[in-house]
Amino acid sequence: MPEISLEQKREVTRVTDEVGGEVARAMSIHAGIVSLHEAKAVIEEEFDEFWELVKVNPAKIPIEDRDSRLQGLRKELIQTAAMCIRAIVDLRLEP
């Protein structure tokens, strides 16, 4: 792995742990991905939810709602990453 700072490593680990938790959560409630087309659909669904939040003009969001938008953006990116991992695992896309 390329050299990164300890602080960056901790942050990457924190996020990848969260993504791993989301993968496990999704596996416990949804059947596995069975095709590349299904993988594309589930990844796109999560990415589209991210994109819907991206398109909102921050200037039009009441101050009290801005934190929840940022949390929503983060959540959708975590879910998108989780679906990418799920596709790799479920479809056995070996290196």
Ligand SMILES: [Mg+2]
């Ligand atoms: Mg989502």
